[in-house]
Amino acid sequence: MATDGNMNMNELVTVKPAKAAPAEVESAAPVAPVLELEAVREQLAGAKGVQYWRSLEELSNKEGFDQMLEREFPRQASEWLDPVSRRGFLKLMSASLALAGLSACTKQPEEAIVPYVQQPEDLIPGKPLFFATARPTPFGAQPLLVKSQMYRPVKIEGNPDHAMSKGACDTYTQGSLLDLYDPDRMQAISKVGGTRTWGEFVGEMRDAAAAEKAKQGSGMRFLTETNISPTFADQMQGVLKLYPQAKWYQYDPVNRDNARAGSRMAFGQYVEAQYQLAAADVIVSLDADFLYPHFPGFLKLASDFATRRKPEENNPEMNRLYVVESQMSTTGSKADNRLPMRASDVEQFASALAAAVGAGGGGTVSNEAAKKFLDVVANDLKANRGKCVVIPGENQSPAVHALAASMNSALGAVGKTVVYTDTVETNSTEQGAGLKELVADMNAGKVSLLITLGGNPVFNAPADLSFEAAYTKVPLRAHVSTHMDETSRLSHWNVPSTHYLESWSDARAYDGTISIVQPLIEPLYNGHNPHEVLTIFSDSPGITPFETVQNYWKAQRKLSGAEFEAWWKRTLHDGFIANTAFAPKTVSAKSAAASTAQNNPAMEIVFRPDPTIFDGRFINNGWLQEIPKPVTKLTWDNAAIMSPVTAGKLGYEDQSVATITLGGRKVDAPIKMVPGHPDNSITVYLGYGRTHTGRVGSDTGFNAYKLRTLANSGYAVGATLERVAGKKWALAVTQHHHLVEQGKPKAGQSTTGDAAASRQIIRAATLEEFRKNPEFAVEGANEPVSKDITLYPNWTEDPTKTGAHQWGMAIDMNSCIGCNACVIACVAENNIAVVGKDQVLAGREMHWIRIDTYFESKGPADVANPRAYFQPVPCMQCENAPCEPVCPVGATVHSPEGLNDMVYNRCVGTRYCSNNCPYKVRRFNFLLYSDWDTQSYYPMRNPDVTVRSRGVMEKCTYCVQRINSAKIDAEKRLGKPDANGQPHDGKVHEEDHVQTACQQTCPTGAIVFGNVWDPNSRVSQIKKQSRNYALLAELNTRPRTTYIATVRNPNAELEETKQTETHG
């Protein structure tokens, strides 16, 4: 059912907004009986907004303004970690109150209960509702199913019926839930002078529009983010019709200009490449990081890729991935053969490869290793015509895209492993060029009214455009944005934008399927969505976004009345409009010309979207900030990432600070070494170093946009580095890769990955080895001691085996691509706290599941290009759990169904359990990490999971709240006829789909959970595989979580080279 956007939050029955851990803490930070969002809004608006706005009057006095901001706004970020603060005082109060009472005598505060006046019929308080919607991104919509508790969105999942999701969901989308409740969002409409009403804004805009009307809108410009909404495009066309001289530009800093330009070179038109990896035996990535959510169409690519990585004993087949790349990416980590190569050299490589497979191009590569690699790849491609595909990187030049297209054509891949379709954007443009035109117009004084809908161009426009200077020349500037950002502070009018969970819209997924974006909640912060803003300029002002979207689709579908209503309901229910996926286009790529790129030995710098905060839009999102970036394991910062060799040559260590100069522009950046990174190249992530953002994002990282120009948006050559003497930039890294922490690794020095290999923590084989010995993962490995070796000779009954189900999990290391989606899904599901950079530095991050990354180098030759392994580690739920016997109060005990329960309210926090956990999966609230003060977070929390207080241990419980709810559902079905007409046995079965949060969101299905007592369950089937092994089995912990060992499929020819190098 669709919410009509009219619900009143005040009416909600308060079933405890958030579950509280210890009662005593409650007394100090009482949960408001009624969720008074109005009051919150007022308070927030009053507390910061007013002062903030007053200071905007002083735009001319920039210095004073900045000081003001420092004092009033971003400095509050320090409160996050401030040792003595108001929160500290509250904690003192809670501690003293707690000390005053004895456990059971702690009297609970009186609580109010507030029923509806009229209860919605579909609402069952205590049971969640699920609504289908979609999250628009520049690369297409993410189809979603959002869990709503009492009409509060609490968890985002992928839409299982949608081909592009199949129930999976990516890292950014999982994290976007926190953005909805972000207390730092813009709260009110304002003009330079202060708070204004929507009416005033509309009035002034209409006046300005009227003035424009006279000159056909020649001074009117719209700047939006990449638009994938057909309705919006339609609306915009309508507006542009009214103002024929007006112009609409789209700009996203992470855009597809290169791909579009390449597509035009190859096909003469803009097309979208849809790779069908399920059909590909050989995949070649030319610097394409397609196994990470910042790649267009990621979910499907990852899922298709993984389906071909599951060799079984009786079917030992899998695909092969070659990666040539300019960083150590998740994709490179999964590669069977990987070649680190500077981004600027890839074009030559692509050109030579195209020549080798007969697809135009030309030239050769000079480097011996690269040449060998190229030959092998070319042969393998040619041997697998029609079953292979070449994927160009988003960062790569248009020429690489064109070369890839012509290789795919030449190799017969088109129609098989790649199809070309229309673009996801409603109006494809080369955005950089557009922005350049807009800046020129602004500078020329041609622009009198600029409406910026979303985006933050002042921060992220190419540095050489000097957007800021041009922007301030526009006489009237309005910005619609979720946060007060760099663009907002230079705009006259600021309108808070809605979050996608608050607004009506529509959007195309990468495959073209259109979803209706439906809101799950009334705008929390008076937000207005771009559709609504655009109606101001249309000929039908005042219509709501809901009407706008409905009207568009009525027109599109040529439906009306009940017929439309039925269609509409079904569409909302399904989450997408059936059969709207793009049909493949028949296009043929021109044979690409040889690359003219020259090898330039100067230092190269590669700009990439950040793995956690993307282009900077998620900078104020604590969940995403704290997710360790894949491979680097870095949190809360970006860094200049380089290879250890380059760092050594330049005399840098991790955390050294260097001034990077590129084209006369400078920025100070910390150094982070990553094995496998090509030498003489630096990778920087975009989006950090924001000057105007919320409390979370302030003072994090450095601004790489300062170096990025229009012409070199992917990479640039010619950077110079200069050491900032005596300065260290503490980098909060959650896993150190070298045995000498934070030091300089010496040549040939072993990594933790080597230790992991020797300890058989990661077990891997090549496909050849697997074929020869399918038992490689268990043979010769440390196996558990016999259960007979016990102090209790007459003890035969196992007390853990009395439950109706026995839960277990299998994690396929071959499928895991290290994308972190599981980590953040777990954070959202289990109310896991954000701790901040200082606490991460202290080693106290709270994630219940982590992705361990190991680099393995079997010999010196491997050090520069090690194999990488991802190993997600949640609680193992050991049957002989070492944590349990050491707890003095019985706060961690075993359930009869084999779960290792953690009872937060019983825990006194000795941390003994964590010490004794060989897997170190337990997390401790060293301080009060859960935010008990910010009211806006209360509705976000999962009411089925306790919010932990300080001094309490916590850990993964296999999402026991989901298990329990599934069990209750099953028990209620007891005796009723089941699917086969038999009386139901009251147990949870495979078809009940009880899933852990990590499993549900995993794009590659690497995590499988279920009842290990049911021999037909998927988890039992998978655990039966020969590759199944338990971590540290020799400790006799008998973990319920087991791993499926990695099998790689490297090309033997390249392996030989490695071997020779190793021995030579």
Place this chain on the structure above:
Amino acid sequence: MKPTGIYGVMAEFNTPDELVTAAHKAYAEGYRKMDAYSPFPIEALDEAIGIPKTILPWLVFFGGLFGGMAGYGLEYWTQVIHFPLIIGGKPLHSWPNFIPVWFETTVLGASLTAVIGMLGLNGLPLPYHPVFNIDRFLDHAQKDKFFLVIESKDPKFKLDSSKQFLSNLQAQGVWEVPN
């Protein structure tokens, strides 16, 4: 029992030897209700004034037995009967893990019995006692002199003769000890 306001008679000696000799003589004389006082333990006095062997060791034995049984009983009842929890794949009655607490409670029971029993058998606390009425005793009994007291409860006690008897033992002084 002679209704008398006199607790007994007290004699002071300079050395332990003198005290022990005097005690022997008094015992030989037939006195039984008497006590010797010294600033440190003198084992020879046990025999000299006929002190029976104390039952304290038995009390301590039973104290320890009780402590141990209570400790193990508590463990067994709480872990096996009252709230059986599955801990680390071990049986509910994980007896090796119960040994340390059992041991400690045994020692605790025995030790408490030893001290409380000693005090109880000695009739302490007893801040007031007739012997303290003698100033010489107050000043020297806990320091450097040795005293022998024949109590009036003794059937052979006769104020004059007992006093005389003590004086004959080369006592440094002899006093009547008022009650």
Place this chain on the structure above:
Amino acid sequence: MAQFFPPSANAYARTSLVLLIVIGGALGLTGYELASSPWVTREGVRPEQPVPFSHQHHVSGLGIDCRYCHTTVENSSFANIPPTKTCMNCHSQIWTNAPLLEPVRASFRDNKSLVWTRVHDLPDFVYFSHEIHVNKGIGCKSCHGPIDEMPLTYQANSLQMEWCLDCHRNTGKNLRPREEVFNMTYKQPDRSHAVAFNGVQFFDQEKLGAEIQKVYHVKGTQELISCNTCHR
């Protein structure tokens, strides 16, 4: 008399030792009693409510079923507190001018919720589910007491963990046939009074409980006292 302590000191010394032990014990006992007292548990407390709603009148007097108001008790962990609309279903017809009901009418008129004081309030780390209890044959009365006789609602039991465990440890003692769950006049079987279950007459709660436990698949003690049954 140079002796410092008077003869009476002996009595004082011994008495004070005894007193020390007695006082220590008494303090412990007081602590425990206090912790389980109604002052802490709010057992028997009738909090002030916007409207003095009488379960006695509505349930015993009018015979309204529990589920008329507590609609979700069989389907959700939360039994639902009726919206004002439910009250107004009847009270727009009867007692339309009763001053006592003015808050209800005002709520309906102004579209503003009534704010009740919660009577049965478990700590936030306890996850109690009405639906499973009701479906497994635990009557309303087992926890809520004689709610049909309460002119003003109060908490009939301590709702402390030991109270919960008492039933989770002795599963059979409160089970009744599912169709009797909402029956306020239901009586446990005894020698003189039988309860029929699955066509068999039971004269003994122990036997009835055991039978229901078997038929309804009520879990055993080990599972019901497992921590994650209530805490997560």
Place this chain on the structure above:
Amino acid sequence: MASLLEQQNADPGVDDITQPGVSPPVIAPGYDFGQVTDKIGNVVLTKRTPWSWVIGFLIAFGIMNILMLAVGYLFIKGTGIWGINIPVGWGFAIINFVWWIGIGHAGTLISAILLLFKQSWRTSINRFAEAMTLFAVMCAGMFPLIHTGRPWLAAYWLLPYPNTMSLWPQFRSPLIWDVFAVSTYLTVSLLFWYTGLIPDVASLRDKAKNGFAKFFYGILSMGWRGSARHWHRYEYAYILLAGLSTPLVLSVHTVVSWDFAVSVIPGWHTTIFPPYFVAGAIYSGFAMVLTLAIPIREAYNMKDFITDRHLNNMAKVMLATGLIVGYGYMTEAFFGWFSANKYESFMILNRMTGPYAPTYWALIFCNIITPQFLWFKKVRSNVPILFIISLIVNVGMWLERFVIVITSLHRDFLPSSWGLYHPTVWDWATYVGTLGLFTTLLFLFIRVLPMISIFEVRALLPQSKVTVE
């Protein structure tokens, strides 16, 4: 067996074994009963408190307030103010706990075991060694409580008492064993100490002029009057306590060692721990007794009672236990190699060469190299050097616990979760603060109670001998 106390003077003690014929008396000659009583009693009963005491006390009290501050802040903020993290869940708190508990072993050991072994030289030092035990155990006992995340709950959830949650402690946990072991140890030590004090307090009562002092000591002495019948039971009780304390004192550090040995962590999970911990405890305990005895006998001119012979004997005990501890270290290293267990061998290698290698080698220097000097009589009779060695051993034993706790935890099984531990200012403040608490209590003790057992010294004098039959 009854009169062991008395028999002591007949037995010269260990010296006879090593240096026949040359043993100096335990107590300097020339004292009579009265002089002994006055000399020791006057320290307490003097009206003029020495300036040195006042200054020393104020310094100690000042340092103790650092503890109050640190613990106060800890309760406000949580254990996050310390340097602990995941993987190193235990830091200074547990190191200090084990260190203090170890120190707390000397007193009972001297009182009980040396009593049973008829070592008469124990007499002059047992009283303050026992006091030291009590105070050290108090300092130690504080740590397991404050190191928990929620001490306000741990304070009583660790005890078995009937409660409305129907819950009990989990008796399989070594931490519960700790609770019982440490509290039993504290109780028994207190009883032992108090029992020993009764006759001496009675002496003070009778000696005191001031009414308050008379009352105070009168209450404490419970009306002790030196009756032969009382002495008879008293001696039984004392010997029984000694007999009970001996296994107790061994059990306490054994239980503490089980905190580690029961776990699965490489470097912790080892059978050598109980004996090696007990030896270490005695080692550190004697070192601390020396550290205290040397200045105290200087300040209060007690050289006649705490003679060089005492220092010499304690030095020998240190040497012996130091060798056992050294053997323990070697055994650990040997296990690491001989077990062929990759985690164990990595652990010992990491100790010797990892980030905390300096602490390991410092501990080897302090605990193995330094005591070797004690082989030489010249060193044993050189009081300043002995004092310095005792300090070094104290530091060494603290480092030992640091090495055990930190290096084992910081790199255990999965290399991905390896980390480092850096103590914060609050870690140091808490540690230093307990030193303040300890010395404050010690100062108070010296001022208020006799630091040497008067009645036992009396019994040591030659004139106490009964020659008649």
